[in-house]
Amino acid sequence: MNRRNLRLVKIIFFLFALNSISLAIYFFSHSKPFSNLHTRNPNLHSLALNRLPSTENQPKLQTHQRFLKPWPILPSYLPWSSQAPEVGPRSCEAYFGNGFTRRVDLLRPETTGSGWFRCWFSGTLRSSVCEGGALRMVPEKVKMSKGGEKLEEVIGRSEEEELPDFDAGAFELDGGQRFSGEKRELASKEVLGELVPQGEVLRHTMRGLIESTRIVPAREFECDEWIEEPTLLVTRFEYANLFHTVTDWYSAYVSSRVTGLPNRPHLVFVDGHCTAILEETWKALFSSLRYAKNFSAPVCFRHAVLSPLGYETSLFKGLTEEINCRGTSAQDLWNNPDDRKTARLSEFGEMIRAAFQFPVNRHRIERPISGYNVLFVRREDYLAHPRHGGKVESRLSNEEEVFNSLKNWISNHRDCRINLVNGLFAHMPMKEQVRAIQDAHVIIGAHGAGLTHIVSAMPKTVVLEIISSQFRRPHFQLIAQWKGLEYHAINLDGSYANPQVVIQKLSNIMRSRGC
Numbered sequence: 001m002n003r004r005n006l007r008l009v010k011i012i013f014f015l016f017a018l019n020s021i022s023l024a025i026y027f028f029s030h031s032k033p034f035s036n037l038h039t040r041n042p043n044l045h046s047l048a049l050n051r052l053p054s055t056e057n058q059p060k061l062q063t064h065q066r067f068l069k070p071w072p073i074l075p076s077y078l079p080w081s082s083q084a085p086e087v088g089p090r091s092c093e094a095y096f097g098n099g100f101t102r103r104v105d106l107l108r109p110e111t112t113g114s115g116w117f118r119c120w121f122s123g124t125l126r127s128s129v130c131e132g133g134a135l136r137m138v139p140e141k142v143k144m145s146k147g148g149e150k151l152e153e154v155i156g157r158s159e160e161e162e163l164p165d166f167d168a169g170a171f172e173l174d175g176g177q178r179f180s181g182e183k184r185e186l187a188s189k190e191v192l193g194e195l196v197p198q199g200e201v202l203r204h205t206m207r208g209l210i211e212s213t214r215i216v217p218a219r220e221f222e223c224d225e226w227i228e229e230p231t232l233l234v235t236r237f238e239y240a241n242l243f244h245t246v247t248d249w250y251s252a253y254v255s256s257r258v259t260g261l262p263n264r265p266h267l268v269f270v271d272g273h274c275t276a277i278l279e280e281t282w283k284a285l286f287s288s289l290r291y292a293k294n295f296s297a298p299v300c301f302r303h304a305v306l307s308p309l310g311y312e313t314s315l316f317k318g319l320t321e322e323i324n325c326r327g328t329s330a331q332d333l334w335n336n337p338d339d340r341k342t343a344r345l346s347e348f349g350e351m352i353r354a355a356f357q358f359p360v361n362r363h364r365i366e367r368p369i370s371g372y373n374v375l376f377v378r379r380e381d382y383l384a385h386p387r388h389g390g391k392v393e394s395r396l397s398n399e400e401e402v403f404n405s406l407k408n409w410i411s412n413h414r415d416c417r418i419n420l421v422n423g424l425f426a427h428m429p430m431k432e433q434v435r436a437i438q439d440a441h442v443i444i445g446a447h448g449a450g451l452t453h454i455v456s457a458m459p460k461t462v463v464l465e466i467i468s469s470q471f472r473r474p475h476f477q478l479i480a481q482w483k484g485l486e487y488h489a490i491n492l493d494g495s496y497a498n499p500q501v502v503i504q505k506l507s508n509i510m511r512s513r514g515c
Contacts, residue, residue, distance in 0.1 A: 247310030327484025
């Protein structure tokens with residue numbers, strides 16, 4: 001072998017060795033589970049913003065880093081910061097975006113040199129996004145079931161067992177070295193009534209969490225584990241219902257944006273529900289997921305964010321109060337600001353699609369070569385939660401007949417190609433459900449939680465809802481309106497739909513598309 005070839009072999013060997021070392025370092029630094037999350041390097045953004053203390057005075061713990069997912073680039077994203085234009089009360093931005101503009105500091109870091117807590121109040125939604133640092137959770141003082149079990153293991157468990165009940169001191173804030181005397185409440189009932197009003201929520205768990213929080217001297221603030229990166233604390237109620245879960249997703253997303261988190265936070269469920277298929281999306285949206293009672297000892301959060309209940313979002317409040325907003329594109333709003341228009345639900349829908357790594361910047365072809373996709377969202381029997389019998393209430397008594405009639409009509413339709421998609425969502429992974437919604441040009445379905453998926457639909461998607469006389473509720477008409485989607489309804493006298501009426505409605509929609 002000549003000298004030139006020998007030199008080439010050495011270079012190749014060196015590059016191979018360097019690449020192997022780099023891969024080893026990468027996999028080592030990303031292989032640690034959330035349960036062992038101990039790092040001395042707090043998120044730099046949080047340090048600069050909140051003047052958080054280091055952990056040098058804490059007991060020496062095993063240390064390693066934890067990867068946080070970055071925020072994806074979203075075409076419909078608009079600024080959430082305080083530098084954005086002034087948000088007017090009851091404007092669309094106040095309802096769907098950053099209307100949390102009133103800052104109330106309950107504990108300042110310059111006072112303690114350590115712990116801090118503040119809330120961002122929205123007068124429009126009458127709720128707060130709260131956040132704090134050097135916050136300790138004591139799991140044994142949160143009374144509820146463990147959570148995260150398989151559904152089959154907890155059949156018959158009551159909802160009362162799954163919702164948290166907080167003893168005094170379930171959460172504690174480090175009052176610093178200068179704090180003396182007895183532990184004291186973080187917020188009085190008067191302050192709580194102002195920042196986290198009870199409203200019509202019979203059991204306001206986030207209010208209960210804050211009410212249980214005590215400020216303690218530094219000498220009593222001991223942690224078995226520190227979570228350095230920002231973490232969302234979320235309590236869910238109707239966790240197995242897609243509509244209510246979407247309100248929780250939206251609240252968690254808004255909370256992350258309002259508090260200016262530079263990356264997608266970790267997530268801790270402060271509830272004792274068992275696992276459900278909807279957890280797949282929680283895990284896709286955020287960096288990691290854990291249940292509060294899965295911590296075996298007190299755990300401290302360098303930066304915790306308390307997400308408002310899903311009942312306090314515009315998606316839920318819009319069912320009982322008028323929210324006069326129309327969906328539009330972010331570009332339209334950027335060029336022509338309008339208090340009566342919003343692009344926030346489109347931004348959120350893109351976030352869900354991006355979380356599953358679907359492209360969000362593609363444009364829909366007006367006349368697709370592969371044909372128009374008509375998605376029929378079905379209602380199926382399935383076991384939803386421990387108190388569920390496995391039977392789903394029918395909203396369309398002849399659903400199978402309607403589906404087969406559409407299938408027959410489409411097979412004989414010659415003007416253009418139409419693909420009828422059988423949306424058996426109850427037995428599909430969440431990623432495949434979102435894919436079906438994204439690929440649909442027309443979405444048809446009886447009134448039911450599955451239609452909430454239209455929040456992830458592409459622009460120019462058409463929604464056709466079949467509504468029985470017992471379920472005349474505006475959920476999906478409103479979501480379509482707030483997203484700027486074309487919406488049609490067929491209102492039934494009972495629960496039976498004439499298949500020819502449905503076919504005619506779909507035919508008119510397709511004709512308007514040049515098909």
